[in-house]
Amino acid sequence: MAKSSGKRFIKLAGMTASIAGKAAKNSLKHLSSDEEKRLQARSELLQDVGIQIADTLGEMKGAVMKVGQIASQYKDVFPAEVATALEKLQKDAPPMPFLQIKSQVERELGAPLDELFLDFEEIPFAAASIGQVHRATLPSNQNVVVKVQYPDVDKNCDSDLKQVRMALKIAGVLNMSRDLQEQLFLEIRQSLEDELDYIKEAQNIRVFGAFHSRDEGIIIPRVISSHSSRRVLTLTEERGESLAIAATWDNDIKQKIARHLFHFTAGQLFGLYRVHCDPHPGNFAFKEDGSVIAYDFGGIKNYSDREIQLFLRFVRHAVSFDVTALEQDLRALGIRREDDSHVPAEFYKAWLDIGMKPLSIPPAFEGEFDFAKSQVHHDVIRQMRSALKYFNQFQPSPMTMMMDRTVSGQYWNLVNLGVKIDLSPLVYEYLNRNEPNRDQR
Structure with a gap:
């Protein structure tokens, strides 16, 4: 690598120290401020921290940059300000x-x-x-x-990951228990090792x-x-064409592409119990007959039969808008905290109204959904802002982290493809194929 291990450590340690100073200064400055000012100050701090981390990691090839790329895809783990800043690490790096x-x-x-x-x-x-x-x-x-x-890229993996984790912790980005932190970073570390x-x-x-x-x-x-x-x-x-080129094709071809992308992920999950978890558009190419070429199988997640059954149960209750059962599913998946706090049914219904639209699941939506005009991602941000008081009842889950990354990535592929399609028949096809009384692989 261009930088020695010592220089890498010094650069990352300097970033961590700088962030620690900013966090301390921000905390003292707004000690007596009201809640609204403190929240605004924290948001500004996170934006600054996110940019600093992205700039530092972007200068360094290897494991540390990959950590930043992986982190940017876990939007349910990191605050939006940090995840957004890290997104620029998804762009191609200069060649060696x-x-x-x-x-x-x-x-x-x-x-x-x-x-x-x-x-x-x-x-x-x-x-x-x-x-x-x-x-x-x-x-x-x-x-x-x-x-x-790249030569020696695997030698700095552990030290790079520790420095990034320390910087995020000092900035107050990792607002979760130590045990959950350990699980999440173990997941990231395993993903990194697999890709190497x-x-x-x-x-x-x-x-x-x-x-x-x-x-x-x-x-x-x-x-x-x-x-x-x-x-x-x-x-x-x-060889195939890029997603940008495929987006210019007729909608009937784009529908074939969308169905293949759906089967690519759902088929693996429910038939193979392992999933290609890096649906970055650069990992696919497309042909004018609607075929999809898939690349880069370094980021794979394996699931147990128990986990697959939990996913199936969650989807069944989601498409039927059964919020009582859905809350229990979220507890089983490790997303809903195990406490007695009350979360109203309206909270879950609001999320279902948003989440079921791209799948054309009634009553959220019926007919062909136009991904080119999708406002779902904006609806998610608005809903998060309007329901902040309930978010302490929820937490990132190691079980669903890679699946969240996969589903959100495929959603954006369909948005950028600009397809108009009714995906509900595919949803029900997989649910019917995996009915509880049928044999499971």
Whole structure:
């Protein structure tokens, strides 16, 4: 890496110390202020802290930048001000010099680059926090893509994560019990470790490829084992168009894409008990027949049968607007705190009215929902502001954290696709397929 471990530590420790000073100053300055002024001051502090963290992490390739990217996707864990600032880390990172990439490939695969490949494009077509992707040609003339992890990126994982966690804690961002903090950061750490292990990702690709092999319209590249290792992953090249291009196509094609994206996630959850949890638009490509190509299987979440049954029960009660049963489901999922405080039925109904609209579930919405004109994300913000007094009764849940990331990501894919579609038949198809009296895998 460009920076030594010592320099990385100093930079992150400096960020933490700076945030600690800001938090202390803010607390003293508004000690005697009224509640409204304190809330406004805290919001301004969080905006400042979020920008500082994003700027610092954005300058540093590797695990720490990936931590920031993962954190930005957990909007139910971090305050909106911090999550929004961290979103800029989702953009492509500057590429690493080719000589370092060449050395990494040769070291990992044990041969000179010109023996391994007939052609290897020096300029990557994608560069991210922990690696970059190059197009290449095998000696057999097969076109492939080669994902190369940056040298030594995995060595700073634990120290980077500890520094980011400390900075967030000092800023008062992690307003939750120590046990819950441990669970959440264990989830983030595991997600990070999984994404750094290309052998595990290769196995994921094989599993998901086999699972979707009969699904027409879902395409998953194949692993080239002879040219893959823990830090280099070579795959068959599967080309498609970007989401921005697909958004210009006719609505009937966009509907096919939307159905494939729905089946991609729901099929995995209820049929495989593991899910591709990084639905960033860059991880998909699209064809004019409505086919979806899926990439990047580093971020996978496995679920137990018990967890899947809880998800199914939650969805059944949500689509039937059964708020009494829904509250018990939220307790079982670890979202509703185990206390005796009262949350009125109207609170849950308001959230259901918002959440069921994109799925075209009556009475929230009926018919084809126009994602291009969706106001659901704005409705969520308004509802959060109007129901702040009940939010202490709820908490982030390690069980649902990755699923929240997946569902919200797919919602934004459909918004950016601009599709008009009724998804309710697909919802009921999966509920009927997984009725309690049917055999479960």
